[in-house]
Amino acid sequence: MDFLLTADQRAFRRELREWVAPNLPVNWRNGHFTKSLTEAERGAALRAWEGQVHAAGYAGLHWPKAYGGHGLTLIEHLIFGEETGRVGAPEGINPIGRELVAGVLLHAGSEEQKLRLLPRIAACLDVWCQGFSEPNAGSDLTSLKTRAEQRDGAWHIQGQKIWTSYAQHADMCLLLARTSIEKKSNQGLTLFAVPMTTAGITRRGMQQIDGTWDFNEVFFDDVTIPLASAIGPVGQGWAVSGAVLAIERATTRLYRQARYVNELQHAHRVARSRSPGAMVTADTRQKIADIYSELLVLRALNVRFVGRIVAGENVGAEASILKQCWSHFHQHSTTGIAEILGVDHWFPPTDDLDCQRFLPVYFHSRAETIFAGTSEIQKDIIAERLLDMPRRR
């Protein structure tokens, strides 16, 4: 991306670099809170951070001004991701709203929805969750069972979602539900914007391997919402979300890439502090060089995709190649960093939050080959749509 940057974009990067470090939340250092917080406190602190980003003029950078954005390009948005990842700033609490829902609304929302919903996402007044997966519908979303029926001038929703990240803090849900049975199972699905305070919605938290409670089950029991809550054409939810998921797979990773470089530097400092004369072992040097090279290759790949999207190209199924790369490179990086730090470091005998900073990064990387489409699904897409191999039954 650097060689594509205009003088204004380079100035934007410098300005941002000066803003981020002194404006990080209180009690936040190197990618983590420096004191234990309750879930509600954590949610409030992360909302406040996104509010601060908005107040400083860095939210919705590439959205049109009419919808609360700044009319810049995806490149400025990615510079923001890279600069915040570089110093381990919080990723925030509303990535689904910012990255996914905003894309859906800009692509397929009505004018009224864009004007009403996007400025609230930019200011982090509405945190969103994504209600797609169900107990028996994950990779194959076309088999989802949640129904939305039109009755008495409203939509009535019945069903259950699972693995719903951030639902415990969410004000709104981007819901995928079946609105009709069609010959082709990927037709007859519709996207909805559902306020999470609507009567009939119940959330139940689920604990993850790292001890956090970011997952939820969400139950919809005759939840009634206005007809105008459908996003995009009724029955076309699959096509709309597919187009946006492809963009998500291709473009949202520069924060993480920069963040992993930051963690690698941290591991290097830890290794030096342990070694006589601050010389790390040959094995550690090899690992650091190996991971660093991969992360730079990954950055180059990200940048190439961004360049193509900004130039108006539809990257389509090729997004799956990038998704494969970022999820696997990230796991390779965190495995190597974990080895450099050593288990004693990231499971310290005391409640040393500074040591434990790496734990959530490590566990998050393990999930990357599952969310946004598993690796097997990406490989199917690559085989069928890019290599023209026979479709699975």
Ligand SMILES: Cc1cc2nc3c(=O)[nH]c(=O)nc-3n(C[C@H](O)[C@H](O)[C@H](O)COP(=O)(O)OP(=O)(O)OC[C@H]3O[C@@H](n4cnc5c(N)ncnc54)[C@H](O)[C@@H]3O)c2cc1C
């Ligand atoms: C950290 C995290 C956050 C998430 N957040 C959300 C969220 O906010 N909202 C939401 O809706 N969902 C969320 N998910 C759920 C995620 O989208 C699903 O877990 C994912 O789509 C896989 O679905 P599944 O778990 O039902 O597994 P399954 O689809 O049952 O897959 C099980 C295994 O079978 C393999 N498999 C399935 N089908 C095929 C096939 N056709 N060919 C080859 N192999 C196949 C899969 O690759 C996998 O290894 C999240 C998941 C994680 C890990």
